[in-house]
Amino acid sequence: MKRWLGKAETTLGNHSDRLNAINIFPVADGDTGTNLYLTVRAAAHAFDPAETAPAAVGDGVFVAAPDPAQNDVGAILALAGQAAMEQARGNSGTLFAVFLGAAAEPLAGHTRLSTPLLAAALNRAQIRAWSALSDPVPGTMLSVMEAAAHAVAAVDQAHNGDDSNQTLGLALDAAVEAALEAVVRTEDQLAALHAAHVVDAGGVGMLLILDCLRSAVLGEGLQDELLDGLHGYDVQAPHIHTDMPRDDGVEVMCTIALSALDAAMMRQRLDEMGDSVIMSQVGGAVDVEGHYRWRIHVHVTDPEPAVAFIRSLGDPTDITVSELAVPRDPDLHAAGVSARDGHEL
Incomplete structure (x- = not known):
């Protein structure tokens, strides 16, 4: 699992420019590659010694790192997932x-x-991702997640729950193949992508992440x-988003106990x-008042009413x-730098 996230960090870093270039949905802000890379990097670095010491992550909430000697796959990914959520960038x-x-x-x-x-993990993950968005639509990375999950479930069913490494290899192959097919379909699922003659940037990013999982598990x-x-x-293709209408408004993100x-x-x-x-719980810890911590993401025209409401x-x-x-x-994106760094309030 650590090798998977490390591979994903490197791969998304290498592909961030092209992902940015075709990023036109839901807004043509040209930063999907950068956002995915920075979020995956946070997950991959959750295992660094400085990151894995017990640390406060909220009001009175402490999360201890899993004991590496236990080799608990779920605990490792939970730690990575929380780190990713804390530092998530963009949709x-x-x-x-x-x-x-x-x-x-x-x-x-x-x-x-x-x-x-x-099969259980991918199914839980795609359902949770679809439900995190208030208005999810097909033709995005959600469709790629769903296709991969269904493909692995089909392999699992066909092999009657066989838990051998050989069947796992078949399942991972099927997941990547289904994800690729889902990426190709995105072009005709969203009008903006069809008009621009491109596939969905987030979907391609998810495809790369799944191929990194296959690579890490199978060696x-x-x-x-x-x-x-x-x-x-294609590397010679233009930065599609530069020719799109400029989007008004801002992206507001925060973490809050509710x-x-x-x-x-x-x-x-x-x-x-x-x-x-997008709203999703950060970890499963409850504070003394019985509140869960949530990661909030929204696009609004004016940030002040949104921030005031959140507060x-x-x-x-x-x-x-x-x-x-x-x-x-495009030069900013070619250097792997987001032109939309944002500011904290």
Whole structure:
């Protein structure tokens, strides 16, 4: 699992420029590659010695690192998922963090991956990712997650729950193949992608992450030809997002402890104020008041009412407000730098 996330960090770093170049949905802000890379990097570095010491992560909430001697696959991924969620960037990064944290749950207490466990993990992860968004749509990385999960479930069913490494290899092959097919389909599932003649950037990023999982588990190399022929992904292709209309508004993100009632109110009100609303729990710890911590993401025209509303329900941390109408400078993205760094409030 650590090798998987390390491979994913390197791979997304190498591909961030092309992912940024074709990023036009849900907004053409050209930063999907950067956001995914930074979020996956946070997950991969959750195992660094400085990161794995017990540390405060919220009001009175402490999370201890799992004991590496236990080789608990679920505990390792839960730690990585929480780190990713704490530092998630953008729609794509937040959805990957949701995916990773949810995938960890069925794996808790297990010392190795198997096809039945992988099927359970991917299914839990794709369902949680779909439900995290207030208005999920097909043709995005959600569809890629779903296709991979269904493919692994089909292999598991066909082999009657066999937990051998051989069947696991077949399941991982099927997951990547189904993910690739789902990526190709995205071009015709979303009008914006069809008009621009490109596939979804987040979907391609998720495909790369799944191929890194296959590579890490099977001890095989990445499939270099995997992205050949994907529309808009040729290295000579232009930065598609630079020709798209500039999007007004900002992206607001934060972490906040909420009761179940306040969490429901938060989602309803943010849906009214903006779009691209993503809400997901950060870890499973409950504070002394019985509140869970939530990671919040929303696109709004004016940040002030949104921030004021969020503050009315609690004491948020790590509030960032980032412009969606970024400078159209491909050189920034080629250097792997986000033009939309945002600022904390």
